[in-house]
Amino acid sequence: MLTGPNVILALKVAVGAVTVLLLLSLLALARGNYRLHGRINLAFFTLTLLALLGFEVIVRMLRPDIFDYIMANPELKQALNIHLCFAVPSAVLMPAMLYTGLTHRRTIHLTLAAIFSSLWLGTFVTGIFFLPHTEVLR
Numbered sequence: 001m002l003t004g005p006n007v008i009l010a011l012k013v014a015v016g017a018v019t020v021l022l023l024l025s026l027l028a029l030a031r032g033n034y035r036l037h038g039r040i041n042l043a044f045f046t047l048t049l050l051a052l053l054g055f056e057v058i059v060r061m062l063r064p065d066i067f068d069y070i071m072a073n074p075e076l077k078q079a080l081n082i083h084l085c086f087a088v089p090s091a092v093l094m095p096a097m098l099y100t101g102l103t104h105r106r107t108i109h110l111t112l113a114a115i116f117s118s119l120w121l122g123t124f125v126t127g128i129f130f131l132p133h134t135e136v137l138r
């Protein structure tokens with residue numbers, strides 16, 4: 001059923017899955033396999049983009065009212081806003097990560113990597129632990 005909590009649950013699973021990929025890409029990096037790091041992150045980028053696009057289609061086109069219950073609840077609204085403070089900038093940085101990686105602009109890639117890692121950690125923690133994926137009782 002296409003409900004707000006179900007969409008949130010699906011996103012939590014998606015974020016968990018791509019985070020495993022990101023960690024694997026760092027493992028490859030630690031072993032000196034830059035090429036594998038790049039290949040895994042190409043998958044990380046593509047899957048994250050697809051999840052984001054699917055999500056946008058649901059909440060903007062199919063069911064624009066799906067998160068009204070969050071907007072009507074000040075605590076949930078704040079939790080969502082804090083989550084977006086991490087999620088939106090990390091999504092913006094992703095194409096830059098891919099570009100600087102593919103073109104071997106190492107210093108910029110590593111500088112962005114530090115910022116991206118903090119933003120992704122924030123996205124993960126605020127998304128998985130602070131957004132409700134069950135029916136919210138009023």
Ligand code: HEM
Binds near residue numbers: 106110
């Ligand atoms: C989060 C921590 C990350 C660190 C510390 C990191 C670090 C590095 C380093 C040291 C290289 C080698 C650069 C060179 O060849 O001069 C590299 C390459 C690359 N990185 Fe990252 N990276 C990170 C995240 C990402 C992300 C999120 C993406 C994509 C969304 C990405 C995509 C790539 C690509 C495509 C390459 C080129 C691989 C190749 O040579 O075939 N990286 N990264």
